[in-house]
Amino acid sequence: MIGLVLTGTMIALALVSLVWTPHSPTEIVIAERLKLPSASHWFGTDQFGRDILSMIMAGAQTSIVVGMIAVSLGAAVGISLGLWAAARRGWVEDMIMRLSDLNMAFPVILIAILLTAGWGPGITNAILALGIYNISIFARQVRGAGIAMWEREFVLAARAAGKGNLAITVEHILPNIISIIVVQATISFAIAILAEAALSYLGVGSQPPDASWGRMLSESQDYIFLTPIIAVWPGLAIVLSVLGLNLIGDGLRDLVDPRMARRR
Amino acid sequence: MSIFLARRFLTFLITLSGASVIIFLLLEVLPGDPALTMLGVDAPDSAVVAIRLELGLDRPAAVRYAAWIAGLFHGEMGLSYVYKVPVTELIGQRLQVTLPLAIGSMALATLAALSLGIFAATNHNRIGDYGVMGFSQLGLAIPDFWFGILLIILFAVILHWLPSGGFAGWDDGIWRGARSLLLPVFTLSLSLTAVMTRVTRSAVLEVAREDFVRTARAKGLSRRAALWRHVLRNALVPVLTIGGVLVATVLTGTLVIENVFSLPGVGKLIFDAISNRDLMVVKNVVLLFAAIVVVVNFMVDILYAMVDPRIRIQT
Numbered sequence: 281m282i283g284l285v286l287t288g289t290m291i292a293l294a295l296v297s298l299v300w301t302p303h304s305p306t307e308i309v310i311a312e313r314l315k316l317p318s319a320s321h322w323f324g325t326d327q328f329g330r331d332i333l334s335m336i337m338a339g340a341q342t343s344i345v346v347g348m349i350a351v352s353l354g355a356a357v358g359i360s361l362g363l364w365a366a367a368r369r370g371w372v373e374d375m376i377m378r379l380s381d382l383n384m385a386f387p388v389i390l391i392a393i394l395l396t397a398g399w400g401p402g403i404t405n406a407i408l409a410l411g412i413y414n415i416s417i418f419a420r421q422v423r424g425a426g427i428a429m430w431e432r433e434f435v436l437a438a439r440a441a442g443k444g445n446l447a448i449t450v451e452h453i454l455p456n457i458i459s460i461i462v463v464q465a466t467i468s469f470a471i472a473i474l475a476e477a478a479l480s481y482l483g484v485g486s487q488p489p490d491a492s493w494g495r496m497l498s499e500s501q502d503y504i505f506l507t508p509i510i511a512v513w514p515g516l517a518i519v520l521s522v523l524g525l526n527l528i529g530d531g532l533r534d535l536v537d538p539r540m541a542r543r544r
Numbered sequence: 545m546s547i548f549l550a551r552r553f554l555t556f557l558i559t560l561s562g563a564s565v566i567i568f569l570l571l572e573v574l575p576g577d578p579a580l581t582m583l584g585v586d587a588p589d590s591a592v593v594a595i596r597l598e599l600g601l602d603r604p605a606a607v608r609y610a611a612w613i614a615g616l617f618h619g620e621m622g623l624s625y626v627y628k629v630p631v632t633e634l635i636g637q638r639l640q641v642t643l644p645l646a647i648g649s650m651a652l653a654t655l656a657a658l659s660l661g662i663f664a665a666t667n668h669n670r671i672g673d674y675g676v677m678g679f680s681q682l683g684l685a686i687p688d689f690w691f692g693i694l695l696i697i698l699f700a701v702i703l704h705w706l707p708s709g710g711f712a713g714w715d716d717g718i719w720r721g722a723r724s725l726l727l728p729v730f731t732l733s734l735s736l737t738a739v740m741t742r743v744t745r746s747a748v749l750e751v752a753r754e755d756f757v758r759t760a761r762a763k764g765l766s767r768r769a770a771l772w773r774h775v776l777r778n779a780l781v782p783v784l785t786i787g788g789v790l791v792a793t794v795l796t797g798t799l800v801i802e803n804v805f806s807l808p809g810v811g812k813l814i815f816d817a818i819s820n821r822d823l824m825v826v827k828n829v830v831l832l833f834a835a836i837v838v839v840v841n842f843m844v845d846i847l848y849a850m851v852d853p854r855i856r857i858q859t
Contacts, residue, residue, distance in 0.1 A: 381838075389800070398570050482803055501804075
């Protein structure tokens with residue numbers, strides 16, 4: 281429940297920021313720089329006099345868009361590969377698993393470093409890095425669950441009825457493992473928000489003038505001796521969003537696998 | 545076991561070579577001319593020609609790749625284009641910061657997670673358990689670089705107890721160096737502790753329900769004795785495995801944390817190398833990190849198969 285509220289708030293902030301923010305998230309007002317929270321600026325202002333609340337609202341958009349595209353990309357490729365491996369087994373499965381080993385040799389930051397060194401920093405490279413990183417995570421999960429499903433009797437029945445691998449995969453395997461995929465997608469989304477913030481903090485993620493929680497933190501770090509509070513807000517936004525998604529993920533997992541819930 | 549080992553070793557070699565090919569392709573082939581990547585597209589032709597000759601970039605890609613790998617077998621990684629010193633020397637210097645940071649955080653996290661996990665499991669569904677699980681949930685959601693900034697605000701800005709960043713070096717005694725790594729180690733261990741605590745807790749709970757534990761208790765063993773003699777020994781297997789997986793997290797964590805605390809480690813080196821377009825450094829550091837991840841995964845697989853024979857049969 282708390283998870284739904286937190287995630288709902290984050291989505292609502294992002295949606296509202298599309299049409300309205302208290303101030304412009306990009307407007308520089310030097311006279312208003314590093315102001316503490318007040319009635320006109322609820323969260324205060326940053327070193328350029330920009331309104332921090334407005335920047336956080338606009339930053340929610342970046343987090344959600346990056347997370348959604350990256351997880352969809354990783355899920356689309358990973359699920360297809362996982363389903364293929366489970367259906368064909370043999371050399372196809374071997375090949376996909378070796379590719380996945382290779383994928384796992386590169387944590388998301390290393391992929392982002394490679395892409396940035398070759399093509400320069402940018403949000404597209406951050407999304408790509410996160411997407412590629414997610415491929416093997418989905419492929420492994422789906423393969424494992426898929427193989428277990430292929431051994432069930434209703435699949436044998438479908439096969440006896442003359443259905444091919446593709447038809448069985450689409451009609452029987454996928455619908456039966458979709459809950460596992462949804463749980464993984466929620467967790468991956470949370471990880472993506474953390475990773476996007478880290479990449480932007482390091483300067484290899486989103487670039488100005490796009491608002492980003494990670495970059496807000498890296499920019500605020502130079503001013504923590506003057507106004508420490510400006511480094512608190514973006515971090516809180518990240519924590520609450522990730523916490524919300526993780527709680528939803530845990531809740532969904534308990535629904536999918538009640539044995540897990542009992543174990544808690 | 546030997547067939548399993550041989551197969552797993554072959555996979556290990558394939559993964560490692562595959563990783564080197566990918567790194568080379570992404571840095572030196574796909575983006576186009578590496579000389580232009582390093583100097584920028586506006587660079588004068590004479591400079592481009594000069595750097596091509598200097599770094600041997602005029603040779604075909606396959607030859608350059610072979611030369612890179614052959615060099616690695618001799619312990620050579622080439623010269624840094626910016627610092628004009630061997631990359632191995634640069635990495636060696638920087639590891640004096642990165643290794644203690646990584647090992648320190650892993651050690652602290654293991655110690656904290658084992659204590660917290662066992663405490664939570666032995667207080668299952670009581671207030672202590674809820675407290676530990678709440679901490680672990682929060683630890684997973686807090687970005688480590690933000691936690692680092694908060695620690696700087698508390699211990700450097702407000703209390704003035706510890707430096708806000710930088711590294712004092714090991715030359716003036718271990719304490720001075722260790723003091724500059726205190727906050728970074730603490731920062732990096734937060735998320736590791738959170739993950740390992742959860743795994744320890746559920747592993748202890750799982751094993752405590754097994755029949756052999758009940759038998760041991762029925763034979764008159766006290767709760768405490770059963771926990772130490774039977775439960776913990778078996779619960780350590782999943783903890784060990786997740787510890788292996790977390791090595792990748794620690795490594796990439798050092799990349800971030802060194803930037804938070806301005807520590808002159810490998811993480812700082814690679815991000816400086818990206819800004820300076822020092823491809824030679826980027827290429828070798830990324831390979832080093834990927835290799836460590838692959839080696840650790842390999843070792844965890846082998847250890848796991850030694851502990852649990854079913855794994856050997858399945859693969």
